[in-house]
Amino acid sequence: MKKPRVLIVEDESSxxxxxxxxxxxxxxxxxxxxxxxxAQREIDxxxxxxxxxxxxxPGQSGLxxxxxxxxxxxxxxxxxxMLTARGDEPDKVAGLDAGAxxxxxxxxxxxxxxxxIRAVLRRRAPEVVTERVEIGxxxxxxxxxxxxxxxxxxxxxxxxxxxxxxxxxxxxxxxxRAQLLDKVWGDHVYxxxxxxxxxxKRLRESLGAASPMVETVRGAxxxxxxxxxx
Numbered sequence: 504m505k506k507p508r509v510l511i512v513e514d515e516s517s518x519x520x521x522x523x524x525x526x527x528x529x530x531x532x533x534x535x536x537x538x539x540x541x542a543q544r545e546i547d548x549x550x551x552x553x554x555x556x557x558x559x560x561p562g563q564s565g566l567x568x569x570x571x572x573x574x575x576x577x578x579x580x581x582x583x584x585m586l587t588a589r590g591d592e593p594d595k596v597a598g599l600d601a602g603a604x605x606x607x608x609x610x611x612x613x614x615x616x617x618x619x620i621r622a623v624l625r626r627r628a629p630e631v632v633t634e635r636v637e638i639g640x641x642x643x644x645x646x647x648x649x650x651x652x653x654x655x656x657x658x659x660x661x662x663x664x665x666x667x668x669x670x671x672x673x674x675x676x677x678x679x680r681a682q683l684l685d686k687v688w689g690d691h692v693y694x695x696x697x698x699x700x701x702x703x704k705r706l707r708e709s710l711g712a713a714s715p716m717v718e719t720v721r722g723a724x725x726x727x728x729x730x731x732x733x
Contacts, residue, residue: 506532507624510551512542512568513586514560518609522555525613531620539563539571546578553624558587558598566601573602573660580661582623586611599701604662605694619694626662626688636671639729641713643671652713662687663706670717670727679724699725 509526513519514537523533534551536542538561545551554572558565565585572578585598585606598606604623607616634646640653645668650657659667669687670678678686680696688694703725707714715731 506530507552508532508534508549509620510542510545510554511535512537512539512554512560512565513557514538515557518557518586522616525616526620529617537561539568542568546572550577551581553620554581554583555620556583556585556603558585566597569598569601569603579658582626582661584619584623596697596701599698600704602660605698622688622694626665636668638671638674638716638727641671641710641716643668650709652710657709657711657713659709660705662702663709666702666706667710667727670725674727674729677720677723677726683725 507530509531511519511522511526511533513522513535516537519535519537523535526533534545536545540562542554556565556569560568563571565587569583569585572581572583582604583602585603586609587598587606588609604626605619607619635642635644637643642651643649643664648664650659650664650667666683666687669683680699683699684694684696688698703717703719707717710717716727716729718726718728718731720726
């Protein structure tokens with residue numbers, strides 16, 4: 504079985520070495536780059552299964568790199584975990600908004616890091632039952648990983664795809680953030696409910712004209728509905 508390749512983008516060699524050793528011991532293949540330019544060379548040579556990206560880097564910041572890799576069609580679907588010494592809520596949200604799938608605040612335990620890596624990798628391969636779902640003019644196909652609106656293909660990230668698949672398979676029902684974390688993320692021990700809001704926001708941006716179908720139900724959560732005038 505192929506070991507998942509994890510690209511570590513971290514300028515502090517002692518931290519990078521510690522992460523690499525722990526990843527190697529737990530069945531991963533770590534590759535280390537100390538800045539954005541070196542990381543880009545690695546990505547050009549071989550696409551990793553996951554990127555561990557430090558917030559503070561020489562040259563381009565982790566935030567800039569996350570945005571850059573999310574815009575590139577080749578790296579758009581690669582999960583990104585931000586490593587940050589910043590524990591502040593606005594900073595975490597900024598990281599998620601830039602395209603990170605999750606974040607780990609330094610200092611962190613090996614167990615926490617591994618749990619988050621595994622959760623993000625699990626999330627990348629959605630476990631969904633129905634292959635094709637249609638709600639109104641919005642269609643989702645899990646076999647081809649395609650989403651279309653009025654017949655036109657939409658670009659949807661991996662986490663947003665899984666979130667949309669779950670909402671479409673359980674349309675017209677209200678789901679709390681905790682339920683969505685449980686059903687979509689699976690292992691939500693380390694993920695805050697605020698993460699759901701960020702991914703819903705990103706999902707709406709991807710849906711464009713179909714975005715009103717994802718409704719916020721005040722004090723309760725979210726639901727996908729066909730009962731809207733789009």
